[in-house]
Amino acid sequence: MPPAKSRLYPEIDFDAPGKRTGFLRLPHSVHRSAYGWVPIPIVAIANGTGPRVLLMGGNHGDEYEGQVALGKLIRALDPGEVQGRIIILPSANFPAAMAGSRTSPIDQGNLNRSFPGDPDGGPTAQIAYYIESEGEVAIVDPLRDTDEYIKLAKERNAGIKYIFETHFHADFVSGHIDLANQTGATIVFGPLAETNYNVYNAKDGEEFKLGDITIRAIHTPGHTPESTCYLLLDESYQEYSIFTGDTLFVGDVIEEQRGKIRLAGLWTQAGELGNLHMNQIIPVRTWIGKRVE
Secondary structure: OOOOOOOOOOOOOOOOOOEEEEEEEEOEEEEOOOOEEEEEEEEEEEEEEEEEEEOOOOOOOOOOOOOOOOOHHHHOOOOOOEEEEEEEEEEOOHHHHHHHEEEEOOOOOHHOOOOOOOOOOOOOHHHHHHHHEEEEEEEOOOOOOOOOHHHHHHHHEEEEEEEOOOOOOOOOOOOOOHHHHHOOOOOEOOOOOOOOOOOHHHOOOOEEEEEOEEEEEOOOOOOOOOOOEEEEEOOOOOOOOOOOOOOOOOOOOOOOEEEEEOOOOOOEEEEEEEEEOOOHOEEEEEEEEOOOO
16 A cells, blocks of 8 residues: 655755745644644755755754754855755744744644654644655565565555566575565566566666656676666666666676676676766665655
């Protein structure tokens, strides 16, 4: 079952360059206004590509140090000093901050005790859900024991959408079938993979949406015929990292000649893997989620 969508929505574009200030709008119907909303201050400072960082204060409305410090940072920080995105919630439990109280006067909610939140709960639980919810998750080359993946996804209000397999494994037992049966996630292999269970065979260059990010399949036969790397493109559609499976081993030599590179004895276009920086090549057997880093 896919995770429920948060009712909160921002006035600002998180990915637009520069410094943008506004509110998260929390719908809240009261006697004087059926279409009222609670404003929660939010700021996004963006410049170029890079990691996304969330800074948050005011979980408790009567704890002012973090709120004051973040307010000063908002005023002082120039977008030119940033490489990536900084999202700031200076007073996350804004009703509590306005009342000068530890908990919200609307529902007596303690935001610090409300995570991971509830999209159908009271105002404080909805704020927590908006901050915590990651939406959709992908898992790459899962281990045999899948309980931890399911537990972590549930804790983070996330639905496991894809299970990406880089190749058939001879060195460990994958839990992809059990995980797919328990979650309804789609198992994705590269071209040429033949199985006796349901999978989706990705085409070379095919892309998969995962929340705001994109996963691109790059067919890299050599270690095995179906071997495929998965390139992660961030919210700005910029190359962020790649999951290589056993296409690249520690200590492998990559030979370049006439615009092509040799990987596992197979010539492939240099533009596919050769142009990636080495710090973008990271181990597999991890998961990918839409998250604030």
